Amino acid sequence: MQVTSRHFKDGAHEALQDKDIQTAFSKVKTGFSVARAARVEELPEFEDLRDTAVDIKNHVIENLDYYLEYFEDQVLLQGGKVHWCNSYAEARDAVLKICRDADAKTVTKGKSMITEEMALNDFLSENNIEPIETDLGEYIIQLAHEYPSHIIAPALHKTKEQVSDLFHVKHQEYGLTERQTDPQALVNEARSVLREKYVAADVGITGANFLIAETGSTVIVTNEGNGDLTQSLPKTHIAVASIEKIVPTLEDASTLMRLLARSATGQEMSVYTTFSTGPKRKDDIDGPANFHVILLDSGRSELIGTDKQDLLRCLKCGACMNHCPVYQAVGGHSYGWVYPGPIGAALNPQMVGLEEARHLPNASTFCGRCEEVCPVRIPLPKIMRHWREKSFETQVTPKPERWGIGLWAFFAKRPALYRLVTRCGAMALRLLAGKKGRLKSLPMMKGWTSVRDLPAPQGKTFMDQWKQQKRGNS
């Protein structure tokens, strides 16, 4: 996927000006966050569950090679194949080869963030294979030639009217000429178009929420059931997953699943949970004849043993973005790569380079709400802070900012000088404000005064007054 994180501020500006986006994102709070709070309330052991999840994930990360090999052995035993890929390019080639072997013209796809990372759709199209997204949200943005703005609800930024217009234009070719406006009618229309595609597809590609070492299974959770059809109707099923998706046992997967849906959408469980274990067996009525797992590293293993290792626990539930005030203001596209919100701010600099993604970890107030809701307790602000320090050290932080902080620190380290400067500053601002008690504009503080007044200092600094009082007393 093309990276545009560099333009975070411009993206944010556009999103803030866009009424549709603002309406769409303001609903994140009332939709997902309120539901999450309700489900958490219902489950007294939620906090314990989080601790267990952290332990499971940490244990896996520390023994990753062992579980990955175990997983591979089980997949082979079941008659499937595992493809180890280091880079996006390797993974794309592996997918293409399987598709070619299957003589594929079209592939259906279940929602998968990892294939967004790989920019798989464009790659397949370039190779004359038509990819069709089957998740409703993904389908909408595929039609609109856009990319996801949320990892759980990819078309969150689109209004019902926009979807209605889009379908009206794009579904003409299927003889569906009437413009639908009712949400259910729109869903039905998409469904009828997709139904044909499922049957025609030669290959089905899904992501995986979990890979289970014990059984060699891949697991996906969906709310539309599109994942089931994507992986069971075509002759060949490819599951694409990054290496940290592995869990030791079925039991562990179920522990994590209890947290996942609650954190993501405020459901007890997703509507569909689908396990794939190898290709169709002799007596099975349906299922794919070929089963492949693409195991992608793409820099993940480099995180192990670093202070960013905690990122590998991420379940991609989206809770952090649902509770992030910055995400709610600027939307997902501003972040400029696959993962928006706090997880994007912490992960993307690693994946796309700090220079490119420097704004993301900076554009946070460190309010801490993301860490508070993350089911696997990833210290997101701490990792963002790590990137800020890295930016400062490697001079990715712009010069004026570094000099400004340097100058301020110079005074902060010298109390006597600091007193002098603050005394003058406070008095000057007081005088400037006059009787109004506040300043409407201040050239040096444009960032502040462009959106709010500046309450003026009361006058003398506290330290000055305190000293005087002491002197008066003694």
Place this chain on the structure above:
Amino acid sequence: MSETPESKTVALFVTCLVDINRPSVAFAAIKLLEQAGCTIVVPDTQTCCGQPAYNSGDKKSTKAIAAAVIEAFKGFQYVVAPSGSCAGMISKHYPELFADDPTMLVAAEELAGRTYELVAFLSDVLNHQPAATALDASLTYHDSCSSLREMKVRDQPRALLASVDGLEIREAEDREACCGFGGTFCIKYSEISGSMVDKKVDNIAATKADILAAGDLGCLMNIAGRLQRRDEDMKVLHVAEVLAGMTDVPGLGEGER
């Protein structure tokens, strides 16, 4: 420093914003602490807790400033700040800063262990009810993020405010959302910050309370500035000023009357 068994010595961490912008908050804090029987000391080598540098990624400067704070507040029984964010910086982040320096780490942890946010200190340590003050007004309290999440201050200010005679507390919607201050964030990403503080002000204004109070001057300056830019009529005060009965000082950004 001499100390009778019943008196506690408290070193006041004034915070840079209080020092420069609103000394009355420090005086209110002193009044409250003295009412509770504390002896107050104000070390004069303090400047700032170092957050501007820390949040900008300048770890070296932050460490130098933190070391100075640790030195300035050596030996006091308690260190109290009228700010969740500065108290949080000292008690949560100083130990992280010196994680790889064993000697400094001991000193940082030791300071962290005796540093408190003002309202939490009054409630949790002193178990103090402010002298019966009365105020015939309605008030909405803003939870600052650091107070709420780093210092676990949530019920304490509400309980103390509830003891003020005649004061009605009105909770704002989405009260746990950030106001968009975030230190240098509000200047570097002013547009995003503007959108955040606007939502905050929508919710605060909807309470139609007479007063907005919070425990952090950063949030207060941000919210007051936006309230006033929108011509909303609400008096903005630090929670210490309300509890100390100092509500007749002009609110933040308020002109002469």
